[in-house]
Amino acid sequence: MSKENSHLRSVIETVGVVVGSFIFAMVVIVAATKSQAPEEASTKVVENTVVEEKVAEADVTPVAEVKVAEASTEKSGDSGTISGEKIAQKNCALCHAAGIMNSPKIGDKDQWTARIAQGKEMLVNNAINGIRTMPAKGGNPSLSDEEVAAAVIWMANESGGNL
Ligand code: HEC
Structure with missing residues (x-):
């Protein structure tokens, strides 16, 4: 016992x-x-x-x-300003760096040309709301629309765009 x-x-x-x-x-x-x-x-x-x-x-x-x-x-720049690159590296690169799930790869001009041709507004909207297997805001709802837009612009411009 x-x-x-x-x-x-x-x-x-x-x-x-x-x-x-x-x-x-x-x-x-x-x-x-x-x-x-x-x-x-x-x-x-x-x-x-x-x-x-x-x-x-x-x-x-x-x-x-x-x-x-x-x-x-930690999603914006040190000074509090929005850095598209930082946001993208933290929130988007996990798919877009290597092209996971067939996402357009950052820096791959061929994969981005047709998408960029849709125009900045459409691209940003699709990133904010999600499109097909791309989750809304890359799956991070705490990002503001402005932060997502900055990330889109950075990614597109890294990939042959001029947004
Ligand atoms: C879970 C993986 C994943 C993450 C994280 C992710 N994406 Fe995507 N993204 C995708 C996939 C997959 C596509 C391709 C969707 C399609 O066209 O079928 C895509 C497509 C896009 C497109 C092209 C949309 C178009 O109209 O052709 C943009 C812009 C984009 N993503 C931006 C972002 C941004 C900005 C982030 C971070 C905030 C992000 N993505 C995070 C998977 C992801």
């Missing part, structure tokens, strides 16, 4: 430690996210949700969780 009890106790303690460190990691993420610019509060909610979902799904270590949070908050 006492042996069983102590076994049960150690199981409960182990579970407690695991749950405890998970909660601690979440608190760290929330604290790190909250300490940033207050005007982005609504964006943060979305990002927190994304981070939490990723954490729940991926069973990653606390160090990796914090990295996910950092990566998703």
Whole structure:
């Protein structure tokens, strides 16, 4: 009886430690996210949700969780101005750098010429709203329309365009 009890106790303690460190990691993420610019509060909610979902799904270590949070908050230039290149590298390159899912590859003029010919407005609209297998805003709803447009312009101009 006492042996069983102590076994049960150690199981409960182990579970407690695991749950405890998970909660601690979440608190760290929330604290790190909250300490940033207050005007982005609504964006943060979305990002927190994304981070939490990723954490729940991926069973990653606390160090990796914090990295996910950092990566998703850093989307504009250091000075606060919109950098199409930075946005594209962070949000679009995961498909468009290598042409994943048949996306037009950044820098591949042949793949972009016909698309660029549709005009800037159409291209930007398609990137904002998504087109066929291209997800709306590249799958990051926290990007503003202006940020998506800047990324489109950068990608197109890297690929033979002059938008
Ligand atoms: C999950 C992969 C993925 C991500 C991430 C992604 N794209 Fe795409 N994108 C695609 C695919 C696939 C296509 C080709 C869709 C088609 O024409 O069938 C595409 C096409 C496009 C086009 C051409 C649309 C047209 O009218 O021909 C633009 C512009 C574009 N993407 C911009 C972006 C921007 C900007 C981002 C980042 C904010 C981004 N994409 C992120 C997969 C992605």
